[in-house]
Amino acid sequence: MVSINSVLGPISLDDLGVTLIHEHIVASYNSNYKAIELNYAISTLKKARIMGLNSLVEVTPRIVHVGRKGGRNIPVLQEVSRKSGVNILCCTGYYDPTPEVKKMTVEEITEIMVREIEEGINGTDVRAAIIKVKGNDFVLSKVEKKIFEAAAKAQIRTGVPIQTHCIKGLKTQFETLTSAGANPNHCAFAHVSTTWGWEGRSVSQQADFLLDFARRGACFVFDNLGWEQYVSHEDQFYLIRRLVDAGFADKVFISLDLNWRVKDNGVIEREGDSVNPESRKRDFPYLFTHGIPLLEEAGFSEKLIHKFLVENPKEYFTPF
Ligand SMILES: [Zn+2]
Numbered sequence: 001m002v003s004i005n006s007v008l009g010p011i012s013l014d015d016l017g018v019t020l021i022h023e024h025i026v027a028s029y030n031s032n033y034k035a036i037e038l039n040y041a042i043s044t045l046k047k048a049r050i051m052g053l054n055s056l057v058e059v060t061p062r063i064v065h066v067g068r069k070g071g072r073n074i075p076v077l078q079e080v081s082r083k084s085g086v087n088i089l090c091c092t093g094y095y096d097p098t099p100e101v102k103k104m105t106v107e108e109i110t111e112i113m114v115r116e117i118e119e120g121i122n123g124t125d126v127r128a129a130i131i132k133v134k135g136n137d138f139v140l141s142k143v144e145k146k147i148f149e150a151a152a153k154a155q156i157r158t159g160v161p162i163q164t165h166c167i168k169g170l171k172t173q174f175e176t177l178t179s180a181g182a183n184p185n186h187c188a189f190a191h192v193s194t195t196w197g198w199e200g201r202s203v204s205q206q207a208d209f210l211l212d213f214a215r216r217g218a219c220f221v222f223d224n225l226g227w228e229q230y231v232s233h234e235d236q237f238y239l240i241r242r243l244v245d246a247g248f249a250d251k252v253f254i255s256l257d258l259n260w261r262v263k264d265n266g267v268i269e270r271e272g273d274s275v276n277p278e279s280r281k282r283d284f285p286y287l288f289t290h291g292i293p294l295l296e297e298a299g300f301s302e303k304l305i306h307k308f309l310v311e312n313p314k315e316y317f318t319p320f
Contacts, residue, residue, distance in 0.1 A: 017054030019313035045084035049283035089129035092116035129242035134165035152180035159319035184217025207242035223257035
């Protein structure tokens with residue numbers, strides 16, 4: 001049995017099933033995870049579990065950002081997984097570089113990542129299943145470059161996949177990872193359908209741009225369903241269609257990239273709520289109530305959707 005790390009211990013690769021590859025349960029940027037958030041996470045995931053969701057990949061690493069604290073919280077992830085019945089895979093890596101990481105060498109960052117994958121996170125025996133890194137712009141800052149190189153080196157040693165926050169800068173991110181030895185077939189770039197990262201390219205030029213990297217092995221996470229303020233469904237599906245038609249269906253992942261926080265009045269606010277009413281519907285069941293139907297309406301077959309949600313994640317997590 002090939003096994004991978006979940007927050008409740010190793011699971012078989014075959015148990016991944018329908019997998020959302022880019023989600024956040026603990027990105028609420030509060031220093032303390034509140035009961036109301038916890039209950040929301042459990043209830044929305046329970047509903048999605050009944051509808052067919054098996055696993056989700058929690059890609060919130062440490063978060064240190066002006067005005068934001070929180071991020072990865074292993075006991076919360078364990079409780080949510082236990083109570084919802086959904087497998088949760090957690091990550092090592094960095095969102096915004098912490099003050100300590102700025103002073104570290106590539107080797108030191110690599111050691112931290114490897115330790116969190118092979119031994120455990122924060123003194124627990126919960127091991128990371130994936131490395132998450134973030135680039136902010138079209139070029140990587142000095143410290144981001146170090147983190148990307150460390151991710152590649154940690155991948156070489158552990159065989160786990162890498163996922164990046166990549167609204168902008170696919171070219172630099174891809175080249176930094178692959179020149180440091182990362183396996184592009186196990187590197188997925190998220191948010192690439194967000195129009196403000198296209199550097200002025202039209203949708204067909206953006207498709208050509210993505211295809212160029214797909215040919216070199218890169219995988220992409222399409223996570224803007226119901227977020228048409230970032231890209232229209234029409235354009236998002238056009239990008240996926242172009243990849244599929246060119247023979248790269250195995251490079252496509254679908255996810256929701258859910259984020260929420262509790263406002264001072266106790267109300268749950270989801271990312272995008274204030275600018276797009278559709279965002280208010282975006283919870284984990286949204287994949288089944290809206291996401292899959294939208295994909296079907298756009299002409300993607302059941303077989304293809306199964307590939308995006310089941311086969312591709314399995315392939316991506318297969319240790320190499
Ligand atoms: Zn995200």
